[in-house]
Amino acid sequence: MAQRRVWLLVTVVVGTVLTLASTAALAQQSTLDVVRARGHLVCGVNNGLPGFGYLESDGSWSGFDIDYCRAVAAAVLGDPNAVEFVPLTAAERFIALQTGEIDVLIRNATWTLVRDTDLGLNFAPVTFFDGQGFMVPRDLGVTSLEDLAGASICVTSGTTTELNLADAFRARGLPFTPVVFEEIDTVYRAYEQGRCDAVTSDKSQLAGRRAIMADPEAHVILDETISKEPLAPVVRHGDDRWYDVVSWVVYATFFAEEKGITSQNVTTFQSPDPDVQRFLGQTGGLGAMLGLSNDWAIKVIQAVGNYAEIFDRNLGPLGLPRGLNRQWTDGGLLYAMPFR
Amino acid sequence: MAVQLSTGRRGALWRDARVLAVAGQIVFVLAIVLLAALAYANMMRGLERLGLRLQLGFLSLEAGFGISEGIAYNPGDSYGRAFVVGVVNTLRVSVAGIILATVVGLLVGIGRLSSNWLIRFLSTVYVETFRNTPLLLQLIFWYTGVILKLPPVRQSLSVADRVYLNQRGVFLPRPVPSETFALWAWTLVACVAAAAAVYAWRRRVALREDRPGFPFAAAAGVLVAGAAISWFALPSAPLEWQVPVLQGFNFRGGIQLSPEFAALLLGLVLYTGAFIAEVVRGGIQSIPKGQWEAAQSLGLRPGMTMYLVILPQALRIIIPPVTSQYLNLVKNSSLSTAIGFPDMFNIGVTIMNQTGQSLPVFGLIMATYLSFSLVTALIMNWYNRRFRLVER
Incomplete structure (x- = not known):
């Protein structure tokens, strides 16, 4: 009896040690290989932000960030639907990425120095240039930040918005009370119910949430913008191959718009432009250099379209202007690095 | 004998039950040490890969x-x-919660045993409702379903224009000391001394004459009477009331209870109170019926029986499980994150997120909760020792 128990114990111990050792070995691999071996991408997203990341009532996912998850899956696995979406709150998102729970975080995250360095993260190219604003009930009669002196302001915890809010009011010497919630839904419900005089976030988010309020017309977004909010996909620091893949998927959507390549014409697109030929994988072998198939860019554009298509599909209905998010050729900030 | 048998037979070592027993324990300890070492090494490797350092300098x-x-x-x-x-916010809500939950639990626990049908029925409904639904749900209900549904600031409910109630919280007048306050404070000190003397005297009388002397009630009466008489005897009231006034977006002045604090306190008190009520009921019911009958045959009324005979005996059964409920309350206060009350956990998560120092902050939060719980347990254990049945 005792003998059998001891052997059982030894087996369990050895088994555990081996399992741990193998997961540790796995952690050394590039996320690219891990995703490929797993057969699907695990993408950290928002589930409460219409236009960017939203879980529809029928259980499907939609949004600008969601489409970028699909684009990465299309490039790596050839299938835009091979994605597992993991909804995360603002406060959870970076820990989920650090611990390897997700492969990539595409959840309207602002690129900052602290996050880039101290949090051990790397930011892919910016997909949406945003700025922080304030939304107030129309009948409050507030037109500028100065009118909000002494107000209670709803904000999501663990965001840059929380810090900017404190900075902006401190710089102007205005008193205020932050009312901080972790869940995005709680923030806007509390605001709508009147717990706060104003709610602050990225302007795109304010527009997205206003669209699903009981009476969108009853709320106005103030003109003032108090910060720069460059929103970008995020990966773990120290995994350069994976970082390159995510970065170039983003550039591919910029480049396709620049060259007029759309989801409709990508398979038949013919051009004497050597840049375009390399992009489409007809020459140059760029895909192999990224560790992908040579038609990876075609897969991406086929799946989600170019940047303009992604923008119009998701953010068009919210009435958001392209603003800074136009091509560099139109005076915007979108600038794909050369495909060569 | 067993010893002789095993040494007599030159059996293989791995067939010897005693060797195996010892070896099993060694393997077990080694396994635990190995697992801990692996976990630690894994953590350090992960931190290194991400370029994170383990330190508290960011504080x-x-x-x-x-x-x-x-x-x-x-x-x-x-x-x-x-x-x-x-940390201070967590303490604030925990201390207030523990005191109020004890009061609620004691009243409802006794109410569950009341001979009055209505009281018994209401107590049962309360206990079964609050004990059997998740606390998180209750907190969200109190917050978004009740408190945020109160009228907005400009249409506050008010009691005599002194107390205001709206979705921004509860606003009460705050006592502010006036110039006669110092004099009154000294009178109070004298009253406390007098009350202490009365307590000692009544207690002696009670012991000597072997009947309830109500020393505590008598002392409290002396204190209240003294305070009231001196209050009205002074030329002006020693405390003035600072009434909250609507100014700009919000009320200013007075005592303000935020909706988050109110909802959290309400939720914790009603939830924990239900558990304490059951503990109290169990404690009282565990006292043999003979004690009731004996007290009655001595001529004690039911209230006195409860106060003098049953409760003192029930307390020693009640205290240990109630201690667990207190500890639960302290830990449950971390659910405040859901309704935005800035307690230690809520702020800790924010710090973690802004600095990326998740491990040190988690360690800090755990250590603080642990020390809160240990202190609570220490106090309750000391209290428990005082009330323990002394075996003769």
């Missing part, structure tokens, strides 16, 4: 975020200070 950096309530703090203060604000 002195500027926090930069605002906190809605608590002790003095502004966004220019350090992360450490922000954490302390959270």
Whole structure:
């Protein structure tokens, strides 16, 4: 009896040690290989932000960030639907990425120095240039930040918005009370119910949430913008191959718009432009250099379209202007690095 | 004999039950040590891969975020200070919660045994409702379903224009000392001394004459009477009331209870109170019926029986499980994150997110909760020893 128990114990111990050792070995691999071996991408997203990341009532996912998850899956696995979406709150998102729970975080995250360095993260190219604003009930009669002196302001915890809010009011010497919630839904419900005089976030988010309020017309977004909010996909620091893949998927959507390549014409697109030929994988072998198939860019554009298509599909209905998010050729900030 | 048998037979070592027993324990300890070492190495490797360092230096950096309530703090203060604000808020809600939950639990627990059908029925409904639904659900119900449904600031409910109730919280007048306060305070000190003397005297009388002397009630009466008489005897009232006034967006002045604090306190008190009520009921019911009958045959009324005979005996059964409920209350206060009350956990998560130092902050939060719980347990254990049945 005792003998059998001891052997059982030894087996369990050895088994555990081996399992741990193998997961540790796995952690050394590039996320690219891990995703490929797993057969699907695990993408950290928002589930409460219409236009960017939203879980529809029928259980499907939609949004600008969601489409970028699909684009990465299309490039790596050839299938835009091979994605597992993991909804995360603002406060959870970076820990989920650090611990390897997700492969990539595409959840309207602002690129900052602290996050880039101290949090051990790397930011892919910016997909949406945003700025922080304030939304107030129309009948409050507030037109500028100065009118909000002494107000209670709803904000999501663990965001840059929380810090900017404190900075902006401190710089102007205005008193205020932050009312901080972790869940995005709680923030806007509390605001709508009147717990706060104003709610602050990225302007795109304010527009997205206003669209699903009981009476969108009853709320106005103030003109003032108090910060720069460059929103970008995020990966773990120290995994350069994976970082390159995510970065170039983003550039591919910029480049396709620049060259007029759309989801409709990508398979038949013919051009004497050597840049375009390399992009489409007809020459140059760029895909192999990224560790992908040579038609990876075609897969991406086929799946989600170019940047303009992604923008119009998701953010068009919210009435958001392209603003800074136009091509560099139109005076915007979108600038794909050369495909060569 | 067993010893002789095993040594006599020159059996293989791995067939010897005693060797195996010892070896099993060694393997077990080794396995635990190995697992801990692996976990630690894995953690360090992960940290190194991400380029993170394990240190507490970040606590002195500027926090930069605002906190809605608590002790003095502004966004220019350090992360450490922000954490302390959270710790104090946790203590505030825990202490208030423990006191109120005890009162609720005691009343309802006795109510469950009442001979009055209505009281018994209402107590049962309360206990079964609050004990059997998740606390998180209750908190969200109190917060978004009740408190945020109160009228907005400009249409506040008010009691005699002194107390205001709206979705921004509860606003009460705050007592502010006036110039006669010092004199009154000294009178109070004298009253306390007098009350202590009365207590000692009544207690002696009670012991000597072997009947209830109500020393505590008598002392309290002396204190209240003294305070009231001196209050009205002074030329002006020693305390003045600062009434909250609507100014700009919010009420200013007076005592303010934020909706988050109110909802959290309400939720914790009603939830924990239901559990304490059951503990109290169990404690009382465990006292043999003979005690009731004996007290009655001595001529004690039911109230006195409860106060003098049953409760003192029930307490020693009640205290240990109630201690667990107190500890649960302290830990459950971390659910405040859902309704935005800036307690230690809530602020800790924010710090973690802004600095990326998840491991040190988690360690800090765990250590603080642990020390709260240990202190609570220490006090309750000491109290328990005092009430333990002395075996003769």
